[in-house]
Amino acid sequence: MEFVSKIFAMAIVAIFVQNFVLMRFLGLCPYIGVSKKLDSALGMGMAVIFVMTMASTFTWLIQSYLLVPLKLEFLQTIAFILTIASLVQLVEIIIQKTAPALYKALGMFLPLITTNCAVLGVAILNINEEYSFIEAILNGFFAGLGFTLVLILMAGIREKLDKSEIPASMKGMPIAMIVAGCMALAFLGFSGLKI
Amino acid sequence: MKLMKEFTKGFIKENPVFVMALGLCPTLAVTTSVENAIGMGFAATFVLVFSNIFISLIKNFIPAKVRIPAYIVVIASFVTIIDMVMHAFVPALHKNLGLFIPLIVVNCIILGRAEAFAGKNNVIRSIFDGLGMGIGFTIAIIVIGAIREILGAGQLLGFDVLPQTYKPVLVAILAPGAFLVMGLLMGLMNLKKK
Numbered sequence: 001m002e003f004v005s006k007i008f009a010m011a012i013v014a015i016f017v018q019n020f021v022l023m024r025f026l027g028l029c030p031y032i033g034v035s036k037k038l039d040s041a042l043g044m045g046m047a048v049i050f051v052m053t054m055a056s057t058f059t060w061l062i063q064s065y066l067l068v069p070l071k072l073e074f075l076q077t078i079a080f081i082l083t084i085a086s087l088v089q090l091v092e093i094i095i096q097k098t099a100p101a102l103y104k105a106l107g108m109f110l111p112l113i114t115t116n117c118a119v120l121g122v123a124i125l126n127i128n129e130e131y132s133f134i135e136a137i138l139n140g141f142f143a144g145l146g147f148t149l150v151l152i153l154m155a156g157i158r159e160k161l162d163k164s165e166i167p168a169s170m171k172g173m174p175i176a177m178i179v180a181g182c183m184a185l186a187f188l189g190f191s192g193l194k195i
Numbered sequence: 196m197k198l199m200k201e202f203t204k205g206f207i208k209e210n211p212v213f214v215m216a217l218g219l220c221p222t223l224a225v226t227t228s229v230e231n232a233i234g235m236g237f238a239a240t241f242v243l244v245f246s247n248i249f250i251s252l253i254k255n256f257i258p259a260k261v262r263i264p265a266y267i268v269v270i271a272s273f274v275t276i277i278d279m280v281m282h283a284f285v286p287a288l289h290k291n292l293g294l295f296i297p298l299i300v301v302n303c304i305i306l307g308r309a310e311a312f313a314g315k316n317n318v319i320r321s322i323f324d325g326l327g328m329g330i331g332f333t334i335a336i337i338v339i340g341a342i343r344e345i346l347g348a349g350q351l352l353g354f355d356v357l358p359q360t361y362k363p364v365l366v367a368i369l370a371p372g373a374f375l376v377m378g379l380l381m382g383l384m385n386l387k388k389k
Contacts (some may be wrong), residue, residue: 023370024294025224029303032219074279077297078271087266114267117220117301124297170378171387173216177378184371 015141022184027118041155045148056140059123205331211304212335218304223373231338234288239327247325250313266309269362
């Protein structure tokens, strides 16, 4: 029971209180870049959840069974980014062979994910917070969920924004930033939660 | 003369942050104070210059197909170096920047310059390009950091700059302030361009 409540608290923190995009500023490039249309936002979100969960799994294993026993912790950054890059490549190949429909939907987003700092960010955070194996995997999954949530919310707002009258100089990126600021204000409300 | 152009283009005309909107994550995350911004700017410039040098030196030996992974390894090596150096010499700053030092690896400015410039040009030009872009990035985050620190704490580099009666707008140094300041500055840049 204690485990369940701990996991629940972790989910709330990762999705709302310490949302990866709005509170930790991780993964902003896809957040601004891929949030123009709702369906592409959904595709990107799914791909990110998948890769973040996988990346959390593998980087935790590499850190615990390779880097720490061999006293190579200083190679963490290099090892993790290589793991993520090869993982993304692998996922791309597997999806392409086994689920062509899914590949078509996610296709162009997959390579972009390598340079999504949320993925490397969650991998390093898992190690810094000294999570256990199961916690690390779940944290990766929840963080991806939080990312997808705000990405989809943002896409919904921006589709509406397209039709509204905005001063010419604020169109595009600037107004997206302002909207993100308002969303961050709303999410700041969650920080009062006592967990 | 041409070198000078490579050097200065990053300041305003092709400013990586305001004009190209690259490297947003560190830009917004570490600009709660000018001190953090300077530290981040320095670290990123170091990585940018040295990875540009190295990549322009080895560009002829890397097969085109694996060039991106190769670039990432080069960048990650320099990030590891600056991470260890900062940990040793400026531990307080290192702790403030925290996660965002290893995350320089995935900063799109650096990979972007490697792909768009250092992979095609000679060493000398790549140095100037890296230095200029690094300084442009540093200027941008110092400006954002200064605005947020003045509004949010009434201070600049830790010194009081506004009268005692000023009530700090706390939201400016919290997460939403970063987005709002950035959005308004980008809008201002657009306005100036027209």
